[in-house]
Amino acid sequence: MVVAQTGVLDGRVLVVGGGTMGADVAVVLARGGFDVTVIERHAERREGLLAYVAERLAPLGLASQGLGLVDELSQVDWAGTGLVIECIPEQLSQKQALFAELQALARPDCVLSSNSSSFPISAIAEGLSTQGRMLGLHFFMPAHLVPLVEVVLGPRSDEALAARLAATMRACGQVPVLVRKDKPGFLANRLQHALAREAFALIDEGVATAEDVDAAVRFGFGFRFLAAGPVLQRDHAGLDVHCAAAATMYPSLSNSAEPARALRERVAQGRLGMKAGAGFFDWPEGKRLAERARYDALLRQGLALLADELPPLRRRPEPKEA
Numbered sequence: 001m002v003v004a005q006t007g008v009l010d011g012r013v014l015v016v017g018g019g020t021m022g023a024d025v026a027v028v029l030a031r032g033g034f035d036v037t038v039i040e041r042h043a044e045r046r047e048g049l050l051a052y053v054a055e056r057l058a059p060l061g062l063a064s065q066g067l068g069l070v071d072e073l074s075q076v077d078w079a080g081t082g083l084v085i086e087c088i089p090e091q092l093s094q095k096q097a098l099f100a101e102l103q104a105l106a107r108p109d110c111v112l113s114s115n116s117s118s119f120p121i122s123a124i125a126e127g128l129s130t131q132g133r134m135l136g137l138h139f140f141m142p143a144h145l146v147p148l149v150e151v152v153l154g155p156r157s158d159e160a161l162a163a164r165l166a167a168t169m170r171a172c173g174q175v176p177v178l179v180r181k182d183k184p185g186f187l188a189n190r191l192q193h194a195l196a197r198e199a200f201a202l203i204d205e206g207v208a209t210a211e212d213v214d215a216a217v218r219f220g221f222g223f224r225f226l227a228a229g230p231v232l233q234r235d236h237a238g239l240d241v242h243c244a245a246a247a248t249m250y251p252s253l254s255n256s257a258e259p260a261r262a263l264r265e266r267v268a269q270g271r272l273g274m275k276a277g278a279g280f281f282d283w284p285e286g287k288r289l290a291e292r293a294r295y296d297a298l299l300r301q302g303l304a305l306l307a308d309e310l311p312p313l314r315r316r317p318e319p320k321e322a
Contacts, residue, residue, distance in 0.1 A: 007167040008314065009111060011082025012037055016098065018049050018069075021115060022087035024143035026067065027056045029085075031144075032172030033314045035066035037076060046071065056144055060313075078105055083168070085137055086114045095124045103130045111161055113137035117189065120182040122154040131156040135165055136179070138186055145299040147175040147310055154182045171314035191230075198253055200260030210262075210280045226302060 013029050015022050018040030029036045030053055040046040046069050053064045070076060084102060088094055095114060102112050113135045114124055121136040128134070136152025143149075151166045153159065166176035179186045185193060199213045208216070224233060234242045258264075266272070266279060273279035274288050283291070303310070 007164050008171050009083050009164055009168045011110075012068075012077060012080050014039065014076055014081050014084045015087055016073075016084065017087035017089075018042075018045055019087065019089075021139065021141065021143060022085075023049055023052050024056075024141070025085055025087055025115065025139055027053050027144040028139070028172045028174060030057055030064055030067055031060055031062055031313055032168075033066075034168075034172070035068070037068040037070060037081070039070055039073065039076070041071050043071070073101060073105060076105070078107060078110075081106065081110055083111045083165070084113065086112075086116070090116060090118055092119050092123060095119060096126070099124055099128060099130070099134070103128050106130075109133070111135065111165060113165065115139055118184070120154065120184065121152055121157065122182050125154055125156070132158045133161055135162055136182070136186065137165065137169075138188075140188065142296065142299070145296065145303065147173070147303070147306070148188060149174045149176050150179050150186050150188060151176050152179040152182060152186050170311040173311055173313045175310065197256065197260070200262050201254035201256065203262045204260050226305065 012035045015026050015029070015036060015038045018026070018038045022038060022040070026036050026038050026049070038046075038049060040049065049069055050064060050067060053067055057064055084106060086095060086098060088098060095116060099112060099114075102110075106112060111133050112130055114121055115137055116124065117138055121134055122131075125131040125134040131154060134154060135157050136150065136154075138150040138152060140146040140148055149169050151162050151169070153162050162178060166178060169176040177187060183190065195217075199217075202208050203210055203213060221233075228236060254260075262280075270276055271278045271280075274283045274291070277283050277285075277288075
C-alpha cells in the first residue's frame with residue numbers, strides 16, 4: 001500500500017454500497033480530507049448521496065468536493081484507489097463474490113476492507129490471494145456520530161496494514177481499536193451482547209420491565225461509561241470490590257445459548273423494532289422521527305463532551321501548483 005509519511009493510507013477511497021451505512025462512512029472519510037468514490041447501483045439513492053453528505057459536512061465548515069458517484073465497478077479509477085470499504089448487505093455469498101472481483105480489479109497494494117458486522121474477514125477472504133491485505137473495518141450506526149471503529153485482523157492479515165488503516169481512521173476523527181483475533185462479534189458487539197443477554201434474561205424472569213432495564217443502564221453504570229470504560233471504572237471503584245461482587249453474582253448470571261424469550265416472541269410476531277413500527281415499544285411514524293432526532297441530538301452532545309479526547313481531523317491536502 002502506498003503510505004504517506006504519517007502512516008495514513010494514500011489515494012482515493014472506494015466505498016462499495018451507498019445505503020445508510022455506506023453514506024455515513026463516506027461522510028467520515030470526506031471529513032478526514034479523503035477523496036471518496038461511492039458505488040451505488042440504485043439511481044434514486046445515488047442522486048440523494050451528494051446532498052446527504054454535504055448536509056452532514058456543513059456544520060464542520062467542510063464541503064463534499066472530493067466525492068464521486070458511480071454505479072459499476074468498471075467505472076472506478078482503480079489506479080488511484082488505495083483503500084476499498086465494502087458496505088453491501090449482510091450476505092456472505094455476495095461479499096465473497098465482490099471480493100473475488102476486487103482481487104482482479106484493485107491494484108496489488110490496495111487495502112480491501114469489509115464493514116461486515118457478522119462475518120469474519122477470514123470467511124469473506126477464503127480462497128483469495130488477497131488475504132494478507134484484507135481487513136475488517138467495522139463502523140457503528142450512525143457511523144458519522146459514533147467514534148468507534150474496529151480494525152479486525154484475520155489469520156493472514158498484515159499487521160502493518162492494520163496499523164496504517166487505524167491511522168487513517170484516526171485522521172478522520174474516529175477512535176480505532178485493533179481486534180487481533182477474528183472472533184464472531186469482534187470486540188464491541190461481544191461486549192454489547194453479553195450485556196443484552198443478561199438484560200433480556202432479567203425481563204424474561206420478571207425481575208424488571210424493559211423501561212427499567214434501560215433506565216438502569218442509561219442513568220446508572222452506563223452513564224459512567226462516557227467517562228471510563230469497564231476496565232478503568234474498576235480501577236476507580238477498586239478491584240477488590242469488583243472481585244468480591246463478581247464471585248457472588250457470576251454463578252447466577254445468564255449463560256443461555258439461545259436468545260431470550262422476550263426477543264424470540266417479538267421476532268415471531270413481526271415486532272422487529274422501529275423499521276417495523278413496533279418492537280418492545282410502539283413506533284408510529286411521528287414518534288419514530290422524534291425519537292431519532294432525540295437520539296442523534298444526544299449523541300452529538302456526547303461528542304461535544306468528548307471533543308478533547310477524540311483524534312483531530314486531518315486537513316485536506318492543498319492542491320499542488322501546476
